[in-house]
Amino acid sequence: xxxxxxxxxxxxxxxxxxxxxxxxxxxxxxxxxxxxxxxxxxxxxxxxxxxxxxxxxxxxxxxxxxxxxxxxxxxxxxxxxxxxxxxxxxxxxxxxxxxxxxxxxxxxxxxxxxxxxxxxxxxxxxxxxxxxxxxxxxxxxxxxxxxxxxxxxxxxxxxxxxxxxxxxxxxxxxxxxxxxxxxxxxxxxxxxxxxxxxxxxxxxxxxxxxxxxxxxxxxxxxxxxxxxx
Amino acid sequence: xxxxxxxxxxxxxxxxxxxxxxxxxxxxxxxxxxxxxxxxxxxxxxxxxxxxxxxxxxxxxxxxxxxxxxxxxxxxxxxxxxxxxxxxxxxxxxxxxxxxxxxxxxxxxxxxxxxxxxxxxxxxxxxxxxxxxxxxxxxxxxxxxxxxxxxxxxxxxxxxxxxxxxxxxxxxxxxxxxxxxxxxxxxxxxxxxxxxxxxxxxxxxxxxxxxxxxxxxxxxxxxxxxxxx
Numbered sequence: 001x002x003x004x005x006x007x008x009x010x011x012x013x014x015x016x017x018x019x020x021x022x023x024x025x026x027x028x029x030x031x032x033x034x035x036x037x038x039x040x041x042x043x044x045x046x047x048x049x050x051x052x053x054x055x056x057x058x059x060x061x062x063x064x065x066x067x068x069x070x071x072x073x074x075x076x077x078x079x080x081x082x083x084x085x086x087x088x089x090x091x092x093x094x095x096x097x098x099x100x101x102x103x104x105x106x107x108x109x110x111x112x113x114x115x116x117x118x119x120x121x122x123x124x125x126x127x128x129x130x131x132x133x134x135x136x137x138x139x140x141x142x143x144x145x146x147x148x149x150x151x152x153x154x155x156x157x158x159x160x161x162x163x164x165x166x167x168x169x170x171x172x173x174x175x176x177x178x179x180x181x182x183x184x185x186x187x188x189x190x191x192x193x194x195x196x197x198x199x200x201x202x203x204x205x206x207x208x209x210x211x212x213x214x215x216x217x218x219x220x221x222x223x224x225x226x227x228x229x
Numbered sequence: 230x231x232x233x234x235x236x237x238x239x240x241x242x243x244x245x246x247x248x249x250x251x252x253x254x255x256x257x258x259x260x261x262x263x264x265x266x267x268x269x270x271x272x273x274x275x276x277x278x279x280x281x282x283x284x285x286x287x288x289x290x291x292x293x294x295x296x297x298x299x300x301x302x303x304x305x306x307x308x309x310x311x312x313x314x315x316x317x318x319x320x321x322x323x324x325x326x327x328x329x330x331x332x333x334x335x336x337x338x339x340x341x342x343x344x345x346x347x348x349x350x351x352x353x354x355x356x357x358x359x360x361x362x363x364x365x366x367x368x369x370x371x372x373x374x375x376x377x378x379x380x381x382x383x384x385x386x387x388x389x390x391x392x393x394x395x396x397x398x399x400x401x402x403x404x405x406x407x408x409x410x411x412x413x414x415x416x417x418x419x420x421x422x423x424x425x426x427x428x429x430x431x432x433x434x435x436x437x438x439x440x441x442x443x444x445x446x447x448x449x450x451x452x453x454x455x456x457x458x
Binding site: 049050082090148 | 240307323
């Protein structure tokens, strides 16, 4: 087949916004760049897309290589194509966002010893390229999604307390929620299973542990129910 | 600056899913292809992204060139990157979706006399490339959005009746809505302005005309209100 488009081409990259959550709030995973441009600056994990892989595959590969994360909840966010977003040359980036349980993952730097670390979403250091803009876009998407999809559960450990869940929603929505209303509403959904155990090693009165009932949630959605916090 | 990525590169394209709405329901604008591959097959309007333009700019340019549409409501949808989605070579496509008022626009084919026409979303002919998949993705996005954003008004003429509005929502959501509940709910939002006129040239009893009050809507959203049909 003839080549039909012989003009100069942009390079195609992926960048991943990886959210995690712990007592300190909502976190994002950043990598310290080892190379120019922006050497030493923090950046989202990412890299170039290969000819034989989709952008989804590239995002998963980069995540694995740069952070050791395997099979996270990963979703395409948006494609960023400002002409001058990379000082080297034209690079168009397909951004992804991922949610991971901090309890599951020991994040590590890449094999070339680049540093990887979790940073509070609201207080990141200066970022390379247009990564601040990408992060803002991902944060807005997360905020929109947690209201209508139970993706928040991807950020919690498998067993969690209602205060933890509320704290997560407060961090994602950036506003305080009334404790009694939140408990009442979230329990009324019938998508949480009360476990026989309470939390351990806490100084306060231990709270009841729950798990997310994915099956019950999916059945409800099939029956026309809409999750809304 | 040194070129940092000398490997083969995918071509980058944009494709546009343009929705319109009339008495016959939800429509999508298609172009009949003049060239191989898929010569003679219907396809979404689109084309290659130039080095000096963003994908948004490319989508607007292609729309203008291929259909005469200028400044529609245009939003990035998703980036499609299956390795074999174009039989010629690797082409990654950033898809957009646009909503236009059919009353505003006389769509025309491009200057090279390609044919452009509106097709019912539910009964499109076979499409070129992966455009069926892109259309399905856009339809799902539209369905999700009309529930939580008043973007449906982009599809209606500036002055519309409540039956027209209901018909639009029924087409987008693919289910019938109760007339009384729909009227009550949509009027309770306070985002419609009753006009002094009724519709003309109809055989039935003429219905009241309304317009969308964008300012009232934006004020409500700022105050924390959420649109939900």
